[in-house]
Amino acid sequence: MAVYKRTYKGYAGPLTHPATRFLVLQRYAFRSVFKSRMLLMAYMACFIPCILVICVLYLNQNATVLALIQQKAGFIKVNGQFFINFLGFQSVLAGVLTAFIAPTLIAPDLTNGALGMYMSRPFSRAEYLLGKGAVIAFLTGAITMLPTGLMFLVQSMLMGWNWMLSNFYLANGSFFSCAILILVLTLLGLAMSALVRWRIVAGALILAVFAIGKGFAAMIDSIMRTHNGDYIDLQILLTKVSTDLFQVPAPIYDEIPVVGAWIALLAICGFLLWILNRKLRVCEVAR
């Protein structure tokens, strides 16, 4: 029977597994994000540095190229510093990408009161966050974690098993540095979008957090004559933990310990989760 001729009836068909329901939200969010061709093109452009770097890694071990430039051991040194430089550049792209994408995920739901629709279903706030956050995590992960992992694999293939084993800390560093970066960006993007609700302002706020944090950190440092302000500077904290993971020998931000940087990052993540918990509610108590 044609759909328009049917009357209302109950549903007794199969149901999807509750644990996979957050993927529904993720699917719809991806569709909405990539509706914009400009954004899609910009996102594709984020992969260009990765392709270039992999080409460089290949050329760095290519005998013909090395013969042409009359070098024996390659024209660049592939070590922690090389990885951290690449990751630093990709992190900036990931930050900008988050500022564009995150507000489109949560702000429209809050503006139009759509949370009531989500939460009146067998669907929790945690699943909502997981569904929306997974979009940011996946997109930023694809331009940070994936390229660094690929770089490590390509270099391992070119240099051999021994290089891979002796430099495994690079894979380790890539994974954990990217993981904490993705976590911070995801929570920051979601929390700022939930806090402001206005897309453009939320996007600006996400970028501003890095600048404001830096400004406040500098202010605290100069007024208090300490380096405790560094604990609220996201860029310093992320660089500190990354340099440690990539075993970069040159001392950087030596004023704060690595453990302190990790604790500060986790505390910031906790604070962002607290904001989300406060703001993502269907009903609020009017005081």
Place this chain on the structure above:
Amino acid sequence: MTAPHIELEDLRVTLGKREILRGLNLQLRGLTVGLLGPNGAGKSTLISTLLGFWTPSAGTARVMGLDVRTQAREIRALIGYMPENDCFIANMSAISFVRLGAELSGLPPDQALERAHEALFYVGLGEARYRKLGAFSLGMKQMAKLATAIVHGPKVLILDEPTNGLDPQARTRMIKLIQEMRALGTMHIVICSHLLRDIEETCEEAVILKAGQIVHYSNLEEERASNRRFVEMETEGDDGTFADAIGKLGCVCSVTAGKIRTVLPEGIEIRDIYRLAADRDIQLRRLNYKRDSLEDIFLKAMDAKEVPVGRL
């Protein structure tokens, strides 16, 4: 007797420092239940509590036998909720939005799409289903919300002010849809409304809340049935003895402003009145059953100083 679909036992909900719901006791069994009360009576809080948005500070609430404290997720799988306020994503088409709702309730994508089409046609938005929700009129948005609420085939449908802001035509359409769904008998419908006429036209039971307490419970079906025998007539050609004749049948009768009002006792039917009028060659120009309107019941409940608390 059927099991109650909503059961409240000394339900108390405190928000901030204020107790909003103060010891509600109730068992609802009817297919359509109206939730009435002035602003701030606690209607929305009660609905939010049933949906698991608020946790009871004391007492229990059960929906289809499931506890709202521990089985909120299972309850939400059985409930379709149409909120009072705007609840949509403006840049989404109606079909995508309703499908999203169905998928979040657990329907597989292809089934969800089919059901979304069906639901939108059912509520009369079939031709507008590919339009963005942001471009919908208020009436269309209400219908889209209803489609989202029923798309997954809920067992309990909660409608919060379903006719809010609707023009008379759209209101009639909404009321008709609710009556149709009631007639199907596949789901229990709870309607929260300020409009007594809506409740009167659609509900079997009415619960009136005031200051977080239940001040009146009314089985509208029973009231309709019990008051059916209250008859009001206007006659032509009566020489003043018709009322006496009716009285002789055993009816309590009164005449005011040319109208005869009577309560028919057991064993006396309307056809006896017709027969009596025919015997006396009296024309019955108007005859109707009159009963207490819900408005009367509501006003009486609002005037009640003492708030009775107890099992209904």
